[in-house]
Amino acid sequence: MRGGPVKGIISVSGLTKTYASGHQALKTVDLDIRQGEIFALLGPNGAGKTTLISIICGIVNPSTGTVLADGHDVVKDYRAARSKIGLVPQELNTDAFETVWATVRFSRGLFGKPRNDAHIEKVLRDLSLWDKKDAKIMTLSGGMKRRVMIAKALSHEPSILFLDEPTAGVDVELRRDMWEMVRALRASGVTIILTTHYIEEAEEMADRIGVISKGEIILVEDKAVLMRKLGKKQLTLQLQSPLTTLPAALSDYALELAADGHELIYSFDAQAEETGIAELLRRLGDQGIDFKDLRTSQSSLEDIFVSLVRDAA
Incomplete structure (x- = not known):
């Protein structure tokens, strides 16, 4: 981790989630994520990763507990909390007939942000999408479509970015390009929360590691300390x-x-x-x-x- 003061930009306290079916997806989760870090959330399928992220991002309501995103309660102050968060889902889902420029600019408007073409241009250039700005989404490769999803998530200038399996189905060269992009985002002050099945991705990029199993956080540790203690x-x-x-x-x-x-x-x-x-x-x-x-x-x-x-x- 870099030096300087560190504060929790996401604070999860006493969080539980039981679905109508009776399945308890989360069991009293407490978690603090530091401002400006890359935090990797690891866990097997069904461990509760997606439920936890969905609650923080305001997609799913918790059963009990509280979540603060940059000081805003994700339930009581939903709009303010959601404006701080960018989410890049695992599944590619965007209008195939729109252009790259139009879809990213529209995403910014969804958050009530004023038009800022200079910011949209910067995002597209940073993601090597500028030369594709007028291309329809349907004409892009899978890797380029994933970059568009990241551009959409960054369009409203969030301070927190969730990346859910960001390099799934992406070739090795593009994966490393995306790692460099994530590091650059972190350097600009964005907090990155990463879920991944590629353990080497977490080993390469993360400042801290959290492990969730059966709805419970079983470990949160600085990566270097974890490797030293348990390796x-x-x-x-x-x-x-x-x-x-x-x-x-x-x-x-x-x-x-x-x-x-x-x-x-x-x-x-x-x-x-x-x-x-x-x-x-x-x-x-x-x-x-x-x-x-x-x-x-x-x-x-x-x-x-x-x-x-x-x-x-």
């Missing part, structure tokens, strides 16, 4: 001579011997890294165990996410 590392030693069993003197280490006896695998966390590796290597030497090569690997955010959801279940 496991492995040190693999390729041995000079194969072993048949591990020496009893090394039983206090989380060691695993490969099936062929040629590799010794040590699993450790960040704290053990500082104190344990040098001692392990010394004790291996004491036992007459020599190695000819070593390599390290670290669990990814995806590994951590799968582990968290499994533990919560």
Whole structure:
């Protein structure tokens, strides 16, 4: 995260949602999202991501609890709250027969904003859509249509932007272009809330990670801290001579011997890294165990996410 004062631009308190069918989609969710951050909300299908976003954006009413968007209650002060929010839905949905320029300018008008062609031009240029401004939506590629959805969401100059699976169905090159665009938006002061099934997307972009499972927020953490606290590392030693069993003197280490006896695998966390590796290597030497090569690997955010959801279940 960048330096300077940080305040919550979205504040969710005691939020629940039970649908008429009896399904409880959210169970007492409390969440604060900081101004000017990229916040990734992760969760398996059916975890409550869409319901939470829909309530914050004023699309679905909560059963209990409150949500403030830039200080405005999303139920009691709906218009003011909604004017602060831009939403880019997962599904592409816009008038196929309109031009890019017309559809983006119309979206601005829906929020009662005065005409501002200079702002619309800037948005289209930033999204590499300016040369397509007179093209009908139906003639655009899938990636360009997704850029139009983002342009529509930015047309009324929101301070909060929700991106629901923004790169679904987008090729790798365009995905990276969109990552750069999101970073530029954050640099301009826009708060970004991202839901994604591409875990590497969250790992690449997010400042903080929130994980939701079965309607409950099970973790909110700075990405770097999360990776440090929950990310496991492995040190693999390729041995000079194969072993048949591990020496009893090394039983206090989380060691695993490969099936062929040629590799010794040590699993450790960040704290053990500082104190344990040098001692392990010394004790291996004491036992007459020599190695000819070593390599390290670290669990990814995806590994951590799968582990968290499994533990919560």
